[in-house]
Each structure stands twice: as C-alpha cells, then as structure tokens.
Amino acid sequence: MSPFNENGMVWMNGKLVPWKEATIHVASHVVHYGSSLFEGFRAYETPKGTAVFRLKEHTRRLYNSCKIYRMDIPYSQDELNQAVLETIRANGFRSCYVRPIIYRGYKTLGVDPFPNPVDCTILVWEWGKYLGPEALENGVDVKVSTWWRMAPNTFPALAKSGANYMNSQLIKMEAVLDGYAEGIALDIRGHVSEGSGENIFLVMNGTVYTPPLSASVLPGITRDTIMTIVRDLGIKLVEETIPREMLYTADEVFFTGSAAEVTPIRSIDKIIVGSGRRGPVTGKLQEEFFACVNGGREDTYHWLTYL
Ligand code: PPE
Numbered sequence: 001m002s003p004f005n006e007n008g009m010v011w012m013n014g015k016l017v018p019w020k021e022a023t024i025h026v027a028s029h030v031v032h033y034g035s036s037l038f039e040g041f042r043a044y045e046t047p048k049g050t051a052v053f054r055l056k057e058h059t060r061r062l063y064n065s066c067k068i069y070r071m072d073i074p075y076s077q078d079e080l081n082q083a084v085l086e087t088i089r090a091n092g093f094r095s096c097y098v099r100p101i102i103y104r105g106y107k108t109l110g111v112d113p114f115p116n117p118v119d120c121t122i123l124v125w126e127w128g129k130y131l132g133p134e135a136l137e138n139g140v141d142v143k144v145s146t147w148w149r150m151a152p153n154t155f156p157a158l159a160k161s162g163a164n165y166m167n168s169q170l171i172k173m174e175a176v177l178d179g180y181a182e183g184i185a186l187d188i189r190g191h192v193s194e195g196s197g198e199n200i201f202l203v204m205n206g207t208v209y210t211p212p213l214s215a216s217v218l219p220g221i222t223r224d225t226i227m228t229i230v231r232d233l234g235i236k237l238v239e240e241t242i243p244r245e246m247l248y249t250a251d252e253v254f255f256t257g258s259a260a261e262v263t264p265i266r267s268i269d270k271i272i273v274g275s276g277r278r279g280p281v282t283g284k285l286q287e288e289f290f291a292c293v294n295g296g297r298e299d300t301y302h303w304l305t306y307l
Contacts, residue, residue, distance in 0.1 A: 004125050009090040011083050011122035016090050022121065029104035029116040034163035036103035037065035041258045045094040046295025051304035053293045054221050055081055065159040066102055071118045073102055085307055087122045097127035130259035131181050139266030139278055144244060145171040145183035149193040149216035157216040168196035187216045192242040198255035199223040202246060203281045207236040215241065222256040229288045252279030262286045
C-alpha cells in the first residue's frame with residue numbers, strides 16, 4: 001500500500017504541480033550518479049495548529065549538504081522554508097513528513113555534474129511510525145551490521161546525500177532479511193556509528209553517551225534535540241567513541257531520527273539490553289521529546305514553525 005496521496009501537490013522548482021505530474025526524465029544526472037541532497041522532517045499537530053519541527057535547522061543542513069557538493073540552490077533559506085509551509089498547506093495535512101530534495105537534473109550525462117541544472121522539489125506525505133507501530137513503547141530488535149559506515153574522506157557523512165543511502169540500504173536489507181527491525185553500523189575503526197536511518201544513544205550508570213560526528217554519522221537534528229533535552233534535565237552527556245561491546249552492556253540504548261523519533265532498542269544481536277523494556281531515561285527523554293514536537297511544553301528554543 002502506497003502512503004502517498006496521489007491527488008496531492010508537489011513543489012517543483014518554484015511551482016506547485018499535481019502529484020502525478022511531478023516526474024523527471026530517466027536521463028537526469030541524479031538517476032545515473034546519485035547526485036541528490038535531501039532532508040526529512042515532520043510537521044506535528046499541536047494545540048495551536050500544525051507546526052513544523054526544527055524547520056530552519058533542517059534547511060540549514062540541506063544548504064550545508066549542497067555546499068559540500070558545490071550545488072547552488074537558486075532560493076534563499078527563507079524562501080525554501082516558505083515553500084515547505086506552502087506545500088503542507090496545499091496538501092491540507094495536519095501532520096506529515098516533509099522531504100525536500102535537491103538534485104542534478106536533465107541536460108547531459110557523464111560524471112561531471114556542472115553542466116546540469118540544480119532542481120529543487122518538496123514532497124509531503126503522511127508517514128506513520130518508522131520502525132513499526134509498537135516500536136516506541138516496546139523497543140526494537142536490532143543487529144550490528146556486517147556493513148560499515150563509509151570511511152572518512154570517501155562519502156561525506158555530514159552531507160545527507162542520496163548516494164549515502166546505498167550504504168544504508170545494505171545495512172537495512174541485511175537486518176530485514178535476518179529478521180531484525182534495523183541494523184547498527186560500525187565505522188571503519190570498528191566503533192559504533194549509527195543506524196541505517198537513525199543516530200544512536202546509550203545510557204550507562206545514568207550517563208547518556210552518543211558517538212561523535214567523526215564516527216561517520218549524520219549530524220542529526222533529533223540527535224541535537226535529545227542532547228539539548230539531556231543537558232536541560234541535568235543528565236551527564238558524553239559525546240565520545242563507543243566500543244561495540246558497550247552496546248551489549250549498556251542499561252538502555254535508543255535510536256533518534258525525524259522518522260524514527262525516539263525508539264528504544266530491546267535487543268542487539270539477540271543480547272537483551274538492560275531489562276529488555278524501555279528504560280527510565282529513554283522513557284523520560286521520549287516524553288520530553290514528544291512534548292516539544294506536539295507543543296505540550298513551552299517552545300523555549302523556538303523549534304516550532306506554525307503553518
Ligand atoms: N542518521 C541517518 C543515516 C539518517 O538517515 C537519519 C535520518 C538520522 C541519522 C537522523 O537525523 P535527523 O532526522 O536529522 O534526526 N533519516 C531520515 C530518513 C529516513 C528514511 O528512511 O528516509 C529521517 O529520519 O527522516
């Protein structure tokens with residue numbers, strides 16, 4: 001079953017077009033060489049209407065991704081933010097997932113991307129719970145992937161490029177075929193990196209740990225949100241290299257991401273994490289996270305942009 005509303009609208013290069021007309025040619029550069037940079041985030045229904053969570057930060061990351069790949073977006077960040085709001089309004093969603101994607105379009109083929117146009121589109125759809133309906137409460141069973149995250153100075157991990165998701169797909173397929181909800185990838189030194197589409201956190205003796213950006217991770221906006229909440233709660237936060245075996249001995253482990261939100265991990269490689277149930281720190285952070293996105297607490301950091 002497709003999650004898409006095929007009667008909806010897509011923003012393409014400055015205009016809203018009907019969903020079914022939002023197509024590109026198979027000779028587009030992106031189809032052949034993976035030349036796309038994208039974002040993913042959610043709009044939530046709040047007591048004061050629909051609000052996009054951390055829109056500015058996601059747009060800034062998109063511009064940074066494009067800067068790394070020498071792609072000039074022909075709109076300002078403000079213009080793109082307005083386009084996101086316009087697209088959500090045009091589709092009439094109270095809550096949804098938003099996917100802006102910038103790519104090298106149609107003109108010529110060959111690795112050199114420069115002759116091709118930089119095209120900008122924004123898609124929105126209703127996306128349920130990323131790792132299954134019960135994942136947020138019961139947690140998920142995962143494995144450490146045999147695939148590593150990309151090495152430094154190969155595919156830049158700080159850029160959210162379509163091409164990086166070929167690595168993510170290898171991790172995800174292996175996990176799914178082996179009967180797990182998700183895979184955790186190590187970096188090339190064998191240290192904990194991240195999930196195929198999520199950052200990872202561990203809790204041990206009341207301290208919260210997460211790998212540093214140098215461990216080939218995406219600089220997750222949800223990661224930043226959780227780090228901010230952890231500090232606000234006065235919990236000790238450590239951003240440092242994490243050895244694989246700490247995944248097995250941690251009291252609690254959880255994933256973060258715009259799609260995955262805050263998802264507890266119940267077991268890793270069939271070793272039960274902690275008590276095998278959502279731990280108290282994970283529970284507290286989930287509660288605070290959802291209060292932030294749903295407008296259930298004061299928006300002190302100005303994370304919400306109302307439609
Ligand atoms: N790491 C990876 C590899 C990743 O894809 C994501 C988001 C994150 C970390 C968390 O980043 P952030 O969303 O800013 O907190 N993955 C997006 C796409 C998932 C997909 O299947 O598509 C997402 O969560 O929207």
